[in-house]
Amino acid sequence: MKKLKIKNSTSIKTFLPGQVERAVVDEIKDFLHYEAMLLDDYHLLWDWFQLLTDDFLYQIPVRVSRERHSGQSLYPEGSFHQNDNKFFILKRLERLETEKAWAEESPSRVRRVISGVMVMPGEDENHYHVRSSFVLYRGRDRIEGDVLFGQRHDLLRRDTDGLKLAHRVVYLDHTTLPTRNLSFFF
Numbered sequence: 001m002k003k004l005k006i007k008n009s010t011s012i013k014t015f016l017p018g019q020v021e022r023a024v025v026d027e028i029k030d031f032l033h034y035e036a037m038l039l040d041d042y043h044l045l046w047d048w049f050q051l052l053t054d055d056f057l058y059q060i061p062v063r064v065s066r067e068r069h070s071g072q073s074l075y076p077e078g079s080f081h082q083n084d085n086k087f088f089i090l091k092r093l094e095r096l097e098t099e100k101a102w103a104e105e106s107p108s109r110v111r112r113v114i115s116g117v118m119v120m121p122g123e124d125e126n127h128y129h130v131r132s133s134f135v136l137y138r139g140r141d142r143i144e145g146d147v148l149f150g151q152r153h154d155l156l157r158r159d160t161d162g163l164k165l166a167h168r169v170v171y172l173d174h175t176t177l178p179t180r181n182l183s184f185f186f
Contacts, residue, residue, distance in 0.1 A: 019120060019121050020119045020120065020121055020128065024119070024128070025117075025119045027163070028117070028119050028128060028130055028156060028163065029117050031051075031156070031162075031163045032114050032117060032130070032132060033114065035048060035051060035165070036112050036114050038051070039110065039112065039184075039185050039186075040110050040111050040112060042096070042107045042108070042110075045093055045096070045185075046093065048185070049089065049090070049093060051163075051164055051165050052086050052089065052164065052165050052166075053086070053157055053159075053164045053165065053166040054086060055085075055086070055166065056085060056086040056089070056165060056166060056167065056168075057083075057084075057085055057166075057167045057168075058082060058083075058084045058085075058089060058167075058168050058170075058185075059080055059082065059083050059084075059167075059168070059169045059170070060080060060081040060082040060083075060169075060170045060172065060182065060186070061079060061080050061081070061169065061171065062079040062080060062081055063171070063172055063173070063174065063175050064079075064175055065175050081172075081177070081182055082182060089185075096183075106140070106141060108138050108139065108140055108183065108184055109137075109138070109139040109140070109145075110136065110137070110138050110139075110184050111136070111137045112134050112135065112136040112137070112186075113134065113135045113136075114132050114133070114134050115132065115133050115134075116131070116132060116133040116151075117130065117131070117132045118130070118131045118132075122155065122156075122157075125158075126157055126158040126159070127155060127156070127157050127158075127166075128155070128156045128157075128158075129153070129154070129155060130152075130153075130154040130155075130156055131151060131152070131153055131154075132151065132152050132154070133149075133150070133151050133152075134148075134149070134150060134151070134152060134186065135147065135148075135149055136148045136149075136184075136186065138179060138184060146179040146180075148172060148173075148174065148177075148179065148186075149172070149173040149174070150170055150171050150172040150173050150174075150186070151170075151171045151173075152168055152169070152170055152171075152186060153168070153169040153171065154166075154167065154168050154169075155167040155168075168186070170186040
């Protein structure tokens with residue numbers, strides 16, 4: 001079977017279909033669909049928060065345009081739209097419950113489609129590297145909605161409570177954000 005090369009944020013991983021048991025791949029896909037349902041409903045964001053490990057890291061690097069043959073990264077090291085740990089996610093969620101979260105007054109209507117899920121084994125039997133593509137629609141009041149595209153690179157960790165999200169890097173396909181703010185989660 002042909003090996004596909006998947007580039008992640010730090011190295012090239014070799015993806016060979018069948019490295020992870022089909023039952024585990026299906027469980028991970030179910031986890032991602034459940035997570036998408038929670039993220040799409042702002043009333044359920046605290047339930048989503050329970051899916052994060054204590055050492056969770058959430059990153060959205062800035063994408064820049066480069067000439068095809070420049071050899072430079074599309075995502076310059078150290079440049080992020082967001083670079084948050086679980087504590088900062090907690091503070092963002094707490095702020096959303098106050099009257100000072102103007103960017104979400106009234107709340108955004110968010111819907112996402114997750115596809116192209118690929119699962120690779122992690123450093124041990126409790127870790128999985130997961131890549132997925134997304135299309136996300138975000139609407140506000142009567143303002144025309146925003147559509148964002150990209151890929152998520154996740155590290156999932158299994159603990160006694162099941163699968164948890166340990167690290168997410170969101171690679172947007174946009175060099176200029178097509179939205180007024182990033183007050184939602186990918």
